[in-house]
Amino acid sequence: MINKSSAFLWSDHKPHAVKEKLMHQERKAKFYQLTDEEVLSLYTDRLVDSELLYGEIVDTKETSGAYTKIVVPDQKSSKDQAGYPGWVFTKDLSPIPEDWSAELDKAAIKKSTAQLNFFDMAYEKQEISVGTVFSVTEADEKNIYVLTPDGPGWIAKEAVQFLGQSSQDSAEQIISLAKEFLHLRYVWAGTSAAGFDCSGFVYSLYRVFGRELSRDAHEQALEGTEVHYSTAQLGDLLFFAYEEGKGAVHHVGIYIGDDQMIHSQTPGSKVIITTISGTNYAKELCTVRRHF
Structure with missing residues (x-):
């Protein structure tokens, strides 16, 4: 682990x-x-x-x-x-806890960051990123109790989403969560709240709501149900390719309605909202994929 x-x-x-x-x-x-x-x-x-x-x-x-x-x-x-x-x-790396089991319920952090607390006072409270998945041993009204590489701990229940319990408004929740990262710097290969690349941004946010995508954009572009951009809905994934959409896939963003997407743009840039029409993105749009 x-x-x-x-x-x-x-x-x-x-x-x-x-x-x-x-x-x-x-x-x-x-x-x-x-x-x-x-x-x-x-x-x-x-x-x-x-x-x-x-x-x-x-x-x-x-x-x-x-x-x-x-x-x-x-x-x-x-x-x-x-x-x-x-x-x-x-x-x-640390060994997997002895009492870990694949059968335990799983919960993902659904806020930009959350605080992990340990029962062992030798460990200080830890900052945890969105998309981090924990194995849950029990839960009460306020907290969930989890297994970690550093022993048992707990997290505020309001900070997590139990996997397998996504709701009808999951797409809207993903967009709301994505907007929490506006102006966060782009980090090549990043999947954490410290910085994302384009596919890492999609991968981590979708993971919170139980959608297991491939890690890289060119493979994500083959997953889900393909739809036409004219029928795009909130939370659909927009993929872009070189050679005006006919070449290799190089980018992905999340559709937020009104001809706009939110995305972690490019090295040296940030998480931003972009209008599609009238830009190179309109020329390079190669596929739209739906997962909700």
Whole structure:
């Protein structure tokens, strides 16, 4: 299990200044701290392929020095049928709790961030990202009680969505949640409240409402039911491709009505709302996919 609020899935285990900084950064109870220049380096140097959240279960393959090669079963990818492959810091991994079971109820954080509290006072309260999924042992009127890599803890019930209990207004809820991240900086490969890339933004928000999408946009574009843009509804996913929509898929946004989408735009930019008509997006729109 991942034992940090978030952990990058590195594309390799070669040395790099950004990796070295994060490897030695004390951030147990909070997200990573990187400058805008260092965040841009994640993209320009192609350092990362995805990001993992606290408690994410992984399969380990091999260890090389300070890194462990893994696959991530919950992040579907054509790169490996077993899950998204890559490398993480070995110190960011902890054993799965002995009392964990796949049969336990699951709940996802539905706010931009939430606070995880531990029964073991040796651990400080931890900031947890939207999209983080926990195994639930019990719940009362105020809290849910969860298993974690650091022992049992609890989270305010108002901060979570029980998976398998999505409502008819899930699409509206996704849009409302997405708007909480307006002006959050784009982070290449990001899936957390510290910063998203375009497909990570969609992946994490849809996960909250029990929709398990592939991790990358070009694969997400093949999932769900295809509809015409003229009939697009709130929460539909809009995909864009090079060569005026005929080439490779390179971007995804969430339709919010009135010819607009919300999306994590591009490296160096932020989460923004964009009107489609009259822009290059109108020319590059290649498919619209519905999941609700």
